[in-house]
Structures are given as structure tokens and as C-alpha cells.
Amino acid sequence: MQENFFTSKEAAQLTGCTLRQIQYWREKGIVVPVIGDTGTGRSIYYSRSNLVELAAMVYWLSTGISFDIACETLKRLKEQEPELFVSGKGKRFMLLLSAQEDSLSLVEFDKKIAIASLDEGKAVIPVWLDIIYQQLVNKLR
Template sequence: MEYCLSVGLSFETAATALKRLYEQEPEFANAASERRFMLWWDSQERSLSLVEFDLERAIASLKSGQPVIPLWLDRIYKQLNSKVKGVE
């Protein structure tokens, strides 16, 4: 949640993204999960959609001025792990 909020998503949008992430990857908080997703602007739905990360699709979206927010579970887990270690 913190990551989603830190990239500028509203609380509602961040909560929806996490719900979709949990539906697609129930073990997303597991350190072994290395799947990479992105929140990508779906112009037909007129909303952010959670899809598997695709570099070409991300670049095309950015070139057209649309947002792309990476959700790389391995990196998010590393950030969480380092924060937890810093608290101990």
C-alpha cells in the first residue's frame, strides 16, 4: 500500500490495485514471488489496469503520454525487508 501511495495513487486506487494484485498473485507478499506487473492506462476502460509487465507496452504507453506504474514484487519485497530490518 505504501508503495502505491508513494507513486501518487489515491487511497482508493491503491486499494483497488492491491485487491487485483492479490487476485492475480495470492502469494504476492512471499519473498519467492518475482513476478512483475504494471498498472497501465487502459484507454477503453478509462482506468488503470493491472497487467503483466511488458517493456514494449510500457514504452508505447509512456510515449503516448499515458501513465505506467511498475509493481515489481521482488523489488517491493526487498524494500519492505530492508525497512523491517531497520526497525529491529
């Protein structure tokens, strides 16, 4: 993707989140705009990789996972697979209910494990940023 910048309003329209969510996530340092509100103009702009972060948060929250898990998932993916946010290329992951810990774990996607977990009645949430990335590319055309 060619580097463009988007206002908060444009980012909200493209990703499906509200302006209040964007503001809150910015204040909490969850999604930090590439151009912050420093200086006198107080203009805030988001990059395309920021849009992927916002859209991912919207998706995860729409699945019913907690805000804390969504934030932790975003943080871990940014550390492990930063290229996913820039080009949409990289590994696919899933949030998998761990029986031992009774919590969701971020693991590399494995279809057999996902199906086996579903057969056992455990939650499986796909974390496929390549799909989210492609949806954003299509909206920007």
C-alpha cells in the same frame, strides 16, 4: 523470510506509513494484521507479508493514484499472486492507463508496452512487489 511479528509502531517505521494509516487500513479491512485485537490484551501484530502489503500501499499512494485504485490493486494482487507477499517471487505487473476506459488497469509487466504507452503520454506505474519485498528484507537485516 522467517516468520516474525511486528507491532503497529514497528510496522509503521519499517514501511513508511503512519500509525493512523495503519489503523485506518485495518479498520477498513485493507491490511488485516495476522494477530488482531481480539481478547483482553488488544495486542495487534503484523506479519512480514502484512509489511509488504503496507509498503505497497505507501508506494502506490506516493505515485499519486487514488486510495480506491491502490486498494483494488492490492486486493487483485493478493488474489492473483499471493506468493509475491510471502516470498517476493512471482510476476511483475504495471498499472497502465487504458485509453478505452480512461482508467488504470493492472496488467502483467511488458517493457515494450510500457515504453509505447509512455511514448503516447500515458501513465505507467510499475507494480514490482519483488523490489518492495527486497527493500523490506534489507531493512530487517
